[in-house]
Every structure is written in structure tokens, then in C-alpha cells.
Amino acid sequence: MDGAQGTSVSLVDLHAMSDLERAELLRSATDPSALLAGLTSQLSNLTLTDLTLATSLAPALIGLADSAAITSARVDARATASNAMSYANRFDRALLLLEEAREIAAAATDLKDQARVELAFVQPLARLGRFSDAVRCAEAAVRLYQSVDDLIMAAKGNSNLGVIHRMRGDAESAIRHFDLALSALRGDLAVEAQLESNRAEALLDLARFREAETSFRRAIDAFSETPHRRGLAIVEGNLADLLGRQGRLQASIRHFERAQRMMEDDEAPGDAARLGAERAEVLLSVGLIDEAVETFGQSLKVLDAHGFANEAARARTGLGLCQARLGQLEAAEATLQQAASDFAGIDARSGLADAHLALARVLLEQGRLDAAWALTDDVMNGDRGHVKRVEIAMLRARILLEQQEYSRALETVDAVLNTDDAGLRPLTQADLLYHRGRALLGDGMRDAAIAEIEASINEIERIRGTLLGDRLRTAWLGDQLAPYQHLLALALEENDARRVFEVIESIKSRTLLDVIRGGIELADQVVRVSRGDAGEAHLVRELTTLRTELNLTFDRLHGTQPDSEGREALARRSRLLERDIATLEGRIAATRRFGEIFGRPIDATGLCHALDSDVALLEYFVSNGQVGAVVVRDGQFIVHGSLLSEAAMHEMTERIAFQVDRGLAGASRSGVRAQRLVHHAQRELQELHQALIQPLEDHFDTASHLIVAPHGALFGVPFHAAFDGTSFLVERYPLSYTPSSSLLPTLQDAPQSRAGRTVVIGVADELAPEILEESLALAETLRDATLLLGADATLDAVREAVADAGLVHFATHGAFPSHDPFAARLRLGDQWMSVRDVYALELNGCAVTLSACEAGRSAVLAGDELFGLIRAFLAAGASSMITSLWAVHDESTRELMETMYRTQNAAGRASMLATAQRRLLEHRRHPAFWAPFFCIGGAS
Template sequence: MVMADPRRAAALGAKLLARAERDRDPGNVAASLRILGLAARELQDPALAAARLRRSVAVAVRARREDLAAQSRMSLALVLNDLGRPRAALREIDRALSALDGLPLARARMQHGILLRRLGRDEQALEAYTSALAAFRRHDDRLWQARALTNRGVLQAYRGGFAAARADLGRAEQLYRELSLPAAAAQAQHNLGFAAACSGDIVTALTWYDRADEYFRRSGSRPAEALIDRAELLLAARLLPEAQQAAQEAVEIAAAARLGTLLPQARLLQARAALAAGDAAAAREPALLAGRAFARQQRERWAVLARYLQARAGARQRPGRLRALAAALDEAGWPEQALEARLYAAGAGDTAALDELATADPGRGPARLRIRACHAQALSRLHHGDLAGARRALRAGLRLLDQYRAALGAIELRVLSSAEGEDLAELGVRLAVSERSARQVLAWAERWRAATLRLPPSTPHDDPELVRELARLRRVTAELAGDSLDAVRRARPLQRQRALEDAIRRRTWRTAATAPTVDVPGSVDEILAALGERALVELIEQDGRLLGVVAAGGRVRLHPLADTAALGLETAALRFAMRRLVLRYGSTASLAAAEAAARHGLRQLDEWLLRPLARAIGGRELVVVPTGALQALPWAALPTCLGRPVTVAPSATAWARGTTARRTDLDERFVLVAAARPDHAIGEAEALARLDPAAQLLTGARATVGATLAAIDGARRVHLAAHGEFRADNPLFSHLDLADGPLTVHDLTTLRRAPDLVVLSACDTGLSAVHPGDELMGLTAALLGAGARTLVASTGPVDDEATRELMLGLHQRLRTGSDPAAALAAAQAAAPPEKWATAYGFSCFGSGAA
């Protein structure tokens, strides 16, 4: 009953204790106190558990009931270990072992195995679990069989025996269910997730963790150990804010319950998450506190890891110290951290560490470890002058990253996983630059850039619960959009909105890849062939400087450009000035100043970015592949681009493949959708419908999310006029406001056949969050990822009337056969001069074809 319902067991134990004390029955007093101690442990109060178990031992010893005393010592040993007192725990379990025989002895041996495991004595622990399990099977003790299988399964996962771990843990879950022990079954499910996490299978691990967490949340008790494991997995998935939050919650729970064993482990996760987020200062205290605790507890395996994190978080990193710690980490069984330490030491100039990197094995371990091993081999080979070998290792690492990313179904996880290849791609570009090979620079940049878009879309359209959660989110958002709610009454729907968004994100993380195939990037020759008479400008950041690769006329050239810091500041200032011009903020004088600032910013950015490339690009139509903050630049407004068709592409490969023959899976429908707000939207859609009477029109109350998705799925051309919002805090909830609420990025992932051309007549819909590898998240990236070839969208606010005229001009030119990039350029050139900020806020994204 303690495992099934610890509160009920505690209540019954208290009654039994009162009766035993009334009857002056020391045996039953000792047994009742043990029940109360075990219940307190299940309820995460180890201090109370220890007090009750010590009293149970004392009562049993006075009554000369050594069997009862030994059983209570066995339980006390686990509680003392929870409290971070492993030596006292071993003393108690040793005394228990000497006094027991038969089935109780087998149980004590299994508990001994738990203590040995936590002290890093894995072989002895495995032997203890296996021996105890055989005894439980002989006695047909199914509860303790399940416990032994659980402990052995977790140990097998630590040791890399993933198939054996899954078998043990799966059988344990089955036994717990047969015994009607849902809490224990949930813990077994969590441990199945842990085994998947150890093997690098993020999607399966999240699925099991969430299944177990549903029970933990319902029961009102989330174990600190489960939160530690979740934080570890979120860290591996590069979901850094979520990892930091889970680690913080684990610290709070472990500290409140005085779980001395788990508290330093939770603090280590805090330190690791802070370091991953680039905040060394925040990592220092938790790493130091964890190290001190592990030293007191004589847990040397964990203490080594704490010392490494302290060294990483230090103000000065000594390469020799890191290399020495790498050897200790290897010996303690932390291969990933050992390799990481050597890579940091090598990066700091330790040549001995470079020699040691040669032993890294890309053929063993989870994908992330193998990717890093490829980087290590590349550095070692480069150190020894083997440039060809270094390039082979880099390419092998990026192939592994492609496979790893392809196994993930969620857009968010795919995008974030690209950071695993950052060091590989940067080294490849660096080698190409050192050899002054423009073709190789382009090839290496394309090898990593926007690689998520090379994967087939992975759509969770068959998940009915996701559809229901999105519908609930729309209702809450519509409620918040009403003017009748004051600040107090808005609090509850805001809370529901945040909870729904969190639930939707977590659900999409568990999306499995529908077809985990890997598509290689385009070759330089493929890109040149697709360009024809156009010119490609691909921008690459290296060591704080921007490089421009120009491909035109069958040639590829490399040009050094400006400092990236200056470019970022000037881009932000330009966007601010253009925003003021569109929204008409301020007096006449301040608007004149904004006009002057915007014009100056455009000239300055053009001078830095395109003027140095003028001879190479000539008068050709441009394909621009930006990087970083330049993704949000209004490229068409730069002096060099005025009147010239310009396509902004996430990568040259994505652009080239989007220019292929028209898709045959689409019908020729033109769909027009307009929400009731802003005021011009319906008029704009109706004016466009008059240009094309055959167009399918959804306006006002008919323009719901469901109707819109159904209408645009499989259409050739789509125009959406509505309020738009880019969510910088959560880009996958960027949206268009339709009749019944927001049409989000998550909704767009349900499209089975994305349109060829999508025009988003709304504010900020061309904005994207930019991640390593110039991976993008936002409405534009979602539609391109779903299969759309071209989008026209704005990277800033827009003026209603100016937008209406621009859209009419755009579609008139599209009807005469112009490509979207050319049609947009001509419509922008014809816009009223006083409305230039709105007109040139729109860009043509993707392939520029339709």
C-alpha cells in the first residue's frame, strides 16, 4: 500500500501504531514505525522517514527482534542515502545483511545494489540486482521482481545496454500494472524515457517522460529525480530555457525535502544549463556547491564532473587543467564531457589535447557524441597537416547531424539541433577561406545553412488532441482580444493561454519523423546552373566579419565585407526609422528626422553590403542569402536593389530547388482570405477578386482558421489579408488573426499540400527567429518548410491603404505572367514616394517563382 497510496498507508500505519502501543506489542510497534517511515519517504520527507525508521530499529533491538531491526535498517539505509549520507547508509545495510536470510536477505541485497550504484560501483551493483532478481523469481515475489528489474534497467541504460534496459523496464512496468501500482508504473515509464534519452532518442524519451509526468502532476508530486532527468534531456535537445526551469524546480524540490543525494545532481544540471546558455557566472555557485556535497558524500564519480564544470565556469580556463580533468572524466565514465573538455583545451591552444583528440571514436555512442568525435578528429588531423583527412571528418560529422536531425519530427527540435554542427561548419568554411577558394566557401556554407528545409515536412495532422488544443487556444486568444476585460479579469485567460501554448509545444516535440530521409545540399554546379542570368549573393559571418560570396555568370567570387556588429546596429536603426515612418509616430520634424535616418541607413548598408560586389553582380536579378540580423533587412529598399527583382532565400540550395518545374500536385485555384480586421482587408480581397472572378473568396466571419486551411491546402496561389504578429518570445506562435482566432505556425504544419505562392498582406509576417545555421522559425519559414515555393511578406508594420495599392499592383503583374520577384519589384517602383516605407517593407522570400 505504501507504493500504491502512501497517504492511506500512513494513516493506517498510525492506527496500527496506536493499537500496538496500547497492546504493548513491540514487534508491531517496530513494524508500524517502518510503515510510517516508508510512507514518509514516498511522500518525499526523508528526514521524517529517517526519524521513524531509527525509532523502529531501536524498538526492535530492545525487543530482541533482530529480523525486524534488520528490515528497518534496510529501509533506513536508502533514506540515509537520500539524505546524502552514503557511509552511514552502507553501515546500516551491512548490519541488515548480516542478520537476514531467505527472501528478506534477497531484498536487502537489492537495496545494497542501489547504494553501490550511487557510489559508482556499477559491476557490484549489477551483480547484486541479478542475484536478488533470481531469488525473487524463485519465491514468486512479483513486487520485488519489478523493483529489481527497474534498478537493473536503469543501470543497463547508464552502461549503454539499451536493449537490455528496455526489456527490464518494460517488464517492470507490466508487473506494476498487474499489481495495480500506478505510481510505480509511472516511474517505470519515466525510466523507459531515461533509457531512450541515454541512447540519444529524444522523441521517444520525451514521449515516455510526458506519459509519466501526467501521472506525477495528477498526484501532486513531481519527483526531483524525474525533473533532473527531464532537464538533462531538454539540455540535449537544446531547449535551454526549459532545461534551466526544470533544473531549478528539481533544486527547489530536493532542497525542500532535504534530498542530499539528489540536490547536488540538480545543481550540476543548473550549472550545465547555464554554461550551455553562455552564462558562466550563473554556473559557478551551483557547480561549487555540488562539488562540495559530492566530496562530503565520497561520490568521486560525480565530484569529477563538478570539478570540470567549475573549471569551465571559472574566469580563466587553464587548458592543462581541462586536459587533466578530461582524463579523470574518462576514468569516471563521462565520455561526452571528457571529449568536450579536450575540445575546449584544444581550442585554448593546448597542443597535447589536440594529440589526444585523435582517439575520439565517431562510431560509438549517441549521435551528439559521434558528431563531436568527428570534430575532434578533424582538429587532430588538421594539427598534423592532414587537410584532406580533416575535411573528410567534417563531412562525416555533418552527415551524422543530417541523420540526427531527420529523426526529429518537430520543427523546433530540428531547428535547434543545427547548433550541433556549428563548430564543424565554421571549421570547414575557415579551411576554404584560408585556401581562398570561393567555391569551397559556398559549398561549406550551404552544407550547414537552413538544412531543416531540406527535410521532408513532418506533419502532426493525425493528432486529434493537438487540433483540439489549438482550437482551445484560439478561443482563449479571442477572449483576450475583447475590450471588455480589465487587468484583473485578463489574468485567468492569460494563464490558460500560457498553459495551452506550453502543452502544444510539448505535444509537437513528440512528433515522430514521417520519413527520416536525408537530402544532401546542392552542389555549386547545381546552384550555378539554376541561376542562369541571375546573381547570387550569399553572406557568411566569420570571426566578427562578413564575407560575401557572389555566384554569377558561371563564376564564384569571395569578397570581404564589413564588421557584423556595425551591420547589426545599423539594421536595427533602419528598421526603427522605417517603423516610425509607417506608423506616423511623432511630429512633422521628428518624422522628417526619421526619413533622413532611414535614407542614411539604406545608403550605409548598401555601401557595406552590395556596393563592393557591384562589378560582380552587374545589372542582374538578385538572389540574396542573408545571415543573422540581416534576415530582417528590407533588401529591396537598398539603392543597389531599387527596381531590380530581388529574392531573399534561406539558402542557395533551397532557392535552386524551388525554381524547378511547377508542382503537379496542386490545382489552379486562387484563394483570397480576409479577416474583418484591419479595416482595409476585406476591401483589398474583394478588389483582387474583381481582377480574377474565378478566385475563391473567404471574408469576415467565413474566414475561420479551419475554413482557411481547407481552402488553401492544394491551391496554386493564396492571398491572406489580416493582422499579423511575430512572437519573438515564441516564434512558432506567430500568427495571422482570423475570424475565430490566430492562425499559427503550428496550424500551418497541418497542410498536406502547401500552395506554390503565398502573399501575406499583414505586418511583420516576414520576420523570423534566427538560430545557428541560419535556421529560421516563423510564418515564412513554416510555409517554406511545408513546401511553398515563394512568399511575399513584410518585415515590418504596413500602412493599410498603401498595402492595398501595392497588392493590386502585384497581382495585376502576376496575372500578366511576371514572376513574383519581378512583379513585386515593379509594384514597389510604382508605389507613391511618400509610401515607400510600406512598399519596400515587403520582400519576396523563397524561390521567387510560382
């Protein structure tokens, strides 16, 4: 540490001294004022570099200044200490110090000291939401400094006034004061950086995005030239906030992460929390609602505890919007009412307008249209009306659409589009175009409406293209489906089957297609490619620790009975670990740059080229609560828009799963008791046939192979076991499945390495002893297979063995926790192989069989994005998969697998599986035993 002016004493030395030693220090100083000024300067610097040390050393400085009885030194020491306290969010302590300083300065009648104190008051008062008091102090400081011709300090006073005006929602006044300050203070990089940052925030309030971004970037450049990491972190966070509001979500997340890494070691939890709340706003925009709720919740606790009134109210507004998106409308209303009341309490008008507009959205969702409109009136007529005009117009357009006032809705939207076109954020633009499309449709202008909805979708796709993470893209599209669904409904009305098909494909497993094309990063790849960045290295270390703990948790879960007390605790721990791992992966990925490659969805013509002439495709979808299907056969597209209700689909899926579980529980039954279970299962599978197969059958009955692209819950349904009262569908056709039609050519184009060797991995135990038999039998049937058994089947050995394989067969235990699809896993000899481990495999187009429980189950997110082992294996390069929909019976699975591999069949793996299933069902009539497996890809 530098010594104080004229001495070699540091604040740390001073802190360690006894009273006698301090008195001696003053006595021996040639210039006590210079000594104290030097120590005060040290405290000021420490505030920016080591806040904890600064707050702990401050009392020693104040004590020394009091002992010296030098007025300006006593005032300076207190003002500087109060500044440190404010930075540490200890505002009450800061105000007490300043009251003392004010008394000392007033008694001495020194105008400069008085000005110094008044200026120091501004920050803690403003942070506590006492804006009027803060303005009074700042104006007093400016006047006092001007009266003594200290124009630099007067400029700092203007800077503070700008901050307060902005906090209370008067951005124009704020910018005026910042400009005054900047004109006097250019040249001091740190000060200039702070002023540019503040000015940018005010510009942001006025939706002057481009000017704001320029100011933020100037601030970042200036701060980068100074040692003020904290200031840099805050501006990075502010820029991230700006980018998020503009819909540049990926860039926003990257800057938030940079800021967060810089903030992590900081001792000002309030600012980190503010940053967290702003980051949560972006998460909300991306559609990661659960993550946003959690981040808002964590931030709010800190903001409330440290008295950040304005920031807390803003976070509360975000939380209310999340609750509304989750359908918790009453809770949302209460949260937003509180936010509005908090903003009103501190006279923060911009925030109040935001809270009122958010509340109006909730009222609209509740159907309280008049109340919602009245709130938009309040905002429009308030002094924020002109700033919030776009948000007001969007809300009013939605209200008018609900009221079927289409022409007025159109006028409202057009007024914004015509005047604000250049400055509109892409997110807003997409919304406005969609509203415009709906309004045009209401007015009977169908073609124009379709064009606008398509334009809206183009905006959504453009934003989607900027998002680089698997989760981000999935969440984003899943959250923006309304225009796509509307377009689908319009195509259905026209009975345009080709168009219906193309719209379905534009929303079906799109991110999986991107993943398979290699265009976005996968969780595990992020971790493997550590760049040695210090901030990143500790995140990677933490991630490794969490993943090890998660694997141990899987081990403990294995074999634990479903009703045992510890199981729920272990499952809960597993979910928490999974959540923390996903958050860390997201943070590590945020600052990486990956190539952007997009898998384009297939169009109708492309599909016709991709399908062999003897194949029929059945692709299911949901529109307006009804399950429909497109059948594609011989270049013909036929659509059925209403096969059964979505609710009935869910019930049917659950009933089939129930009968499967009953069948497995009754495995030891025989005679009438066993027949009863077969009868029950067949009855449900007959319902499946009647609802989803029979109405389509005339269109595909000449085909010799069916490909099914399910939708939503139907991904858990064994279509091959659909029963027509006489036979099962698989007895008439081999079936294969695909997450979407767009994946068909992708899977077929995969670099097949069928000539590669076969790898059989078998991990048997006392619960499933037939695994060993199966593995040995397959190794013999498939010849020259690499056999990895039991303890030899380690994760490392598997990684190495599969790299050049043409076929990989896993016979082992599997698990799929439905609430936590990233915890889907297969048991190996040394550990569990999770979804993340599978992502890291290099499969090079091989065929994969997962002869294990539930290995083909997936959590199906909006947009039919599958999360589980299927996604992981396809992403790792598998060209086809045979895997299971439910828990599999050890003995019947061995039998099925042995039969299947003996039936080497040129027609492909789906045909091999179908042959084996037909043989098995001859003597194992219950579908629980013969029907769990299905084939993805493998059509020929």
C-alpha cells in the first residue's frame, strides 16, 4: 500500500496502532493535515479496490481526524467513510456519519466542507429511495460549490443530480445534468466512464437504444483503462440489460456472465443482486421462466434486506410477470400491486408505469379488459406516457383483439409500426406483427393476415438464430409458439395438408435438429473445452465436483425401494444437483462463441424425396386442443385435423402406461389372472387404434413400412402395439419412429459405419441376471464383437470402444426420472453414464440398442423437444436407436434381443425388431413384455 502523503504510514498501520501510538503519530507529523489527507485518499481508493478492508479501517481514520481536531479532515474522513458504507450497502451507518459531518461543517462555516457533506448525502439517500431529500442535498452541493468557484465539484453534483432524476423516472432531466457534468469532467477516465454509463441508463429509459449502447460501450472502454473492476462490472451488467431489452438475448447473457464473474468476489451483495434481477429479466424474455423465478427470488431477498427500494420493486415487477406466465394470476396480481405501491412510495415514476403495465397484462389474462384498459390510460396520461407508448399500444391492441375491435386494434398497431419502425426491438416487432395479423384476420383480410403472421415468425426465427445454447433455443421457441399455432390453424381451415405439414415441421424438434447438425454447443462439450480463464476455471472445478456427487446419488438411488423414506430425499438432492449443474453449464457457455449452424426444417417436396416408395409417414400434431395427423404416402399429403381431444390423448397415454405397469407387476401370474391383464391392456390398445390409426388406415394400407412422428405425450405411446381387435399394428407393418420428419434425411445422411465393429456392453446383477446371458449370446451371434462385461465396462472403456463401432448394444439397468430428464442414465461397471456422458461420446453414425429400462423415455418440452437419452445418443452421432418406453422384463428382453439379432434383415433394424416382437408375442401375450422396444430411424 502507498504511504500517506508525507509519511510512510498506511491505514492498515494506523488500524494496528494503540491510542498512544496514534497520538505520537500526530505529534511527530510535520503536517497533520497532509497526513490525514493522505490517509483519507487511501480510504477512498480502498473503497474501489477492497471494500471490506475499507469499511473496517474507516473508524481508525475518523478517530485520528477527531484527535487532530482539524475540521476539514474530520469532515473528509466521515464523508469518505460514508461513501465506503454506501458502497457496502450500509446506508443507515453512512447517514449517521454524514449527520456528524454536517454538524462539524456547519459549526465551522466552511462552505466547501458543507458542500462536500451535502454531496456525500446524495448516494445513501437515493439508494434508500428518499429521492426528494437526495435532490435537495445535491442541489445544495452544486450551489455551494459554484459559490466557491469549484466547477469540477459542481459538475460532480450535477452528475449526482442526474442519477437521482433518473432513479425517480425523469430521464430527460437526468440526461441534462449528465451532459453538464460531462462537459466539465472529460479527461478523468473513471469519472467519464461512470458518467457515460449513467447517461446511457437514462437514454435507455427513453428507449433511445442506439445512443444508450454507444454510451455504455464508451463507458466500458474508459473503465477498462482504469483499475475499477467493480465499475466495469456494473456497466457490463447495464449493457447486458440493454441488449436483453433489445432482444439481443445471447449477447445479453454473455455480458451478464462477464459482469457476474467480476462481481463474484465483490463485497457489495446488493449490486450483485441487482445484476441478478436484471439477468432474470432476460431469462424471462428467453422463456426460462422457472430459472427466472428462482433468480428473481434470490435477488429480492438481498435487495429487500439491503434497502434497495427501487431495484427491489423492479425485481418484484419481473417476478409478477413470471407468475403471470406460469398462470398464477392471483399471485401475479398481488406481487405487481406491491411493486406498484413500492415504486409509488419512492416516487419512481418510470418503475411505477412499468408495474402498472405489467398489472394490466395480468388483468387482460384474467379477462378484466376494462380494468386493464383503465391502467393503460393511467400510464398514458401520466408523465411516462410518451416513453411507454409502444408497450401501451401492444397492450391496447391485445385488449381490442379480445373485444373483437379489429379495426381499432389495427390502427393501434399501425400507429406504432409507422412511427417507431426503425427503433423497435425485434421482440416487440414480432409481437406487433402478430397482433397486426390477428387484427387483419378479424377484418377478413386473410392473405394479408397470413403474411403478417409469417413476418412475425421470421422475427422470432431471427432472434432464435442468435441464441447459441440448446436450452436457450428450446425455451425461446417453446415460449413463442402462438403465431406458429395460429398459422397451423389457418392451414387446417384450408385443408392444405402440405402447408400443415410444413408448419408442424417448423415447430417440431427444431433444436434437436440444430444439435444433430452440430450447430450449437452441448453441455458436456462446454466443460471439456476449458480455456483456462481464471473465472471459468473455478466454475469448471465446481461443475466437476457437482457431477461426481450426482453420480454417487444415482448409485444410492439404485435399488432403493419407491416408498422408502430416504428415496425422496435422494431424488430431491438429485434434482437440486441437476439444477445447479445446468446453471453452471449455462454460465460457462455464456461467454463462449460457437459456430451458428441451423438445421432447416424439411419442406413437403423434400420429404417426398426422403421417403422410400413403400413407406408411409404418420405425423401427429395438436391444434386448438385437438390431436390431428398428416399422412404422407406416395407423394400425397392427407390431413385429419381432429382425431381426438388433447385431454383424451393424455388420458389414453396414462391408461396404457397403467396397464403396462399392471402387466409387469403381475409377471408371475398365470391362467385366468394373467389373461385378465392381457385383456385390459388390449382394450386400451384398441382405443389407441380406433382413435389414432383406424381413421388414417385407408391412406397408408398399401405401404409396407410405417414411420411415426408422434407429438407431445404420444412420444410415450407404443403405436406398434395398437390393436385392431385381431392383430397388433406391428403384425402388419414394421414401424419406426422419428422425433420429426426433418430428422429423417439427417439420420439417413449420418456417416454410417455399419462396416465398423460391434460392441456389446453388459452390466448384469442379481436383479437382472439375464443381461449376462444376453450379452454372451449376442457376442456369439454378431461375431468378432468387442465384449465389455461387468466391472470392465467402465465409462472410459465404453468411450474408447464405441468410437469406431458400427453397432453398440447396451444391456444394463436404466433409469428415467420424469421430472429430471438430464438424470436419465445407464448403469456401467464403474459408474452411471448420464445424458451428459452420452453427449461426449463420438458415435460416428453407428446403430445403438439400449436394452435397459425406460431408456427411450423423454421429457417432451414445448415444440416437441425431447430431453433424455434419445436426444443424447442422436446428438452424439447415433444413426438409429432401438430403445424402450418403459421398465423392461429381464427374461423377455433377453429373448427378444436374441431373436432380433438372429434375424439379420436387409430391410433394416425396424424390420428386425418387428420380426422379433411378432415371435415374442406368440407366447408372451401381454404387451408389457413384447412391446417396450421401438426403433428410431432404421427404416432401411
